[in-house]
Amino acid sequence: MVLVFVVSIICFFLPKYIDYRITALVLLMTVSFVAMLFDILPVLLTAVLSGLILNYFFIQPIFTFHIADTEDILLFLMYLIIALVNAVLTFKIREAENKARDKEEKVKTIQLYDTLLNSLSHELRTPIATIIGSIDILKENKNKLSETNQTELLEEIDKASIRLNGQVENLLNMSRLETGMLKLKQDWCDINELIYTVIQKSDSIKHNHTIHFIPNEKLPLFKLDAGLIKEIIQNLVTNAIQYTPEYTIITIDVQYQSDCCVLSVSDTGNGFPENEIQFAFDKFYRLPNTKTGGSGLGLSIVKGFVEAHNGIIRLENNSSHSGACFTISIPTETSYLNHLKNE
Numbered sequence: 001m002v003l004v005f006v007v008s009i010i011c012f013f014l015p016k017y018i019d020y021r022i023t024a025l026v027l028l029m030t031v032s033f034v035a036m037l038f039d040i041l042p043v044l045l046t047a048v049l050s051g052l053i054l055n056y057f058f059i060q061p062i063f064t065f066h067i068a069d070t071e072d073i074l075l076f077l078m079y080l081i082i083a084l085v086n087a088v089l090t091f092k093i094r095e096a097e098n099k100a101r102d103k104e105e106k107v108k109t110i111q112l113y114d115t116l117l118n119s120l121s122h123e124l125r126t127p128i129a130t131i132i133g134s135i136d137i138l139k140e141n142k143n144k145l146s147e148t149n150q151t152e153l154l155e156e157i158d159k160a161s162i163r164l165n166g167q168v169e170n171l172l173n174m175s176r177l178e179t180g181m182l183k184l185k186q187d188w189c190d191i192n193e194l195i196y197t198v199i200q201k202s203d204s205i206k207h208n209h210t211i212h213f214i215p216n217e218k219l220p221l222f223k224l225d226a227g228l229i230k231e232i233i234q235n236l237v238t239n240a241i242q243y244t245p246e247y248t249i250i251t252i253d254v255q256y257q258s259d260c261c262v263l264s265v266s267d268t269g270n271g272f273p274e275n276e277i278q279f280a281f282d283k284f285y286r287l288p289n290t291k292t293g294g295s296g297l298g299l300s301i302v303k304g305f306v307e308a309h310n311g312i313i314r315l316e317n318n319s320s321h322s323g324a325c326f327t328i329s330i331p332t333e334t335s336y337l338n339h340l341k342n343e
Contacts, residue, residue, distance in 0.1 A: 004030055004046055008053045020058035024079050027054055031083050035090035043091055047083040054079060124167055127160035134160075159205060166238065171297070173231065177304040184308060188335060189226040191219060191254050191261065198233045199252075208246040211237065216254055220334035222261045228305045235298040236265040236326050244269030248323070260311075261332050266325035271317040280315050306330065 007030050011023040018026070027050040035043045055065055059072050067073045134153040138145070145153075175181075192215040199211050233252070240250045248269045255262045272280060279285050281303040306313045311330030318325050 001042075001046060001049060003034065004050050004053065008050075008057065012057055020054070020060075021075070023058050024054055024075065028079065028083055028086065032086055032090055035087045036094060040088065040091045043087040044084065047080070047087045051076065051080045051083060124164065127164040127167075130160035131157050131164070162201075162205060166234075169231070173297075173301045173305075177301065177308075182304075182308055184225045185227065186223050186225050188221040189224055189229070191222055191224075191229070191263070192216065194226060194230050195233060195252055195254065198230060198237060201234065202237050202241065205238070206241050209241050209244070210247070210249045211252065212249055213252040219254065219256055222330075223333040223335075224261065224309065224330065228308065232302050232305050232328065233263070233265065235302050239298050240265060240267045240269070240324075244323070256334065257329075259331055259334070260329045263328045263330075264325055266318060267323040268318075269323045271322055271324045272315065274317070277315055277317075281313070302326075 004027065007026060008023075011018050011026060031043070031047050031050055034046045038046075052065075055067065055076055056063065059067055059076060061068065067076060134157045138150065138153055142150075195213055195215075199213060202211060237250060237252070240248070244250075244267050248267050250265065250267045253264045253266075281299050283297065283300045285300075303313055306328055309330045309332070311328060314327045314329075316325055316327075317323070
């Protein structure tokens, strides 16, 4: 309604340049524009209002709803009909486009979840089968197995349990991100200690990979959600272990730069194809021709957790040697331990 009034006022004060027939076209275009933005009721009200304004302020005699000329009566009636039909048709077209877009999004969502279910059918079934099989062997051959064999079976159960727990955590985390239930619980944390915790947790799955980390003792304490930061580091490390060859070196580094906690996880693997980097953080995305395993959720969860901290994450291939490097920058409050004690 405001838009119609503004357009009408402009036309009213430019009678030398815009006669009432041109004004009718301008108002009709305004109604069409409104129809692209609003629902049907306000669009119909706008069409009727613009017709009344055209009659009262522009068609002779002005400042009255009386129309003396037959041609002007026909113009007014045609304007109302075209404005109303145009409003309804434009709304219907927009509604059809929205339905088509929703249908397309649903199809894509179904395809994505089919991909997820196919992946999880392997990713969840494999560790579960390992756990059940190892337990059955231990139960049936407890007295026949050597201590070494029992230890190996227990280690397999431990690895499978960690893998299974990681997949379940990823599904829960993705659910929290998509439903908007994620709430930050920020507190002062020692980033070096968090990284050490992740490295210890990764010992059972790193196989022949080497995780290299030199703590930066000069770092202040950062006010972050320690649980989410730990998940970020864990997912990046697990991703590097899973998709790089054996004997790859994974390096974790953390710095304090420009009021930001800057964390990087790099490796000496094969890196990412340049044309695939832009898709790396998409849900369910996995590099073509990679080995089986993984649901394609890890990196999208990392991106979601970083953005929940108002941070940014960047992926690039190392220039000095082969491999990929994930760099995270999170703006955060800082404090040194002695300052906290004084507080």
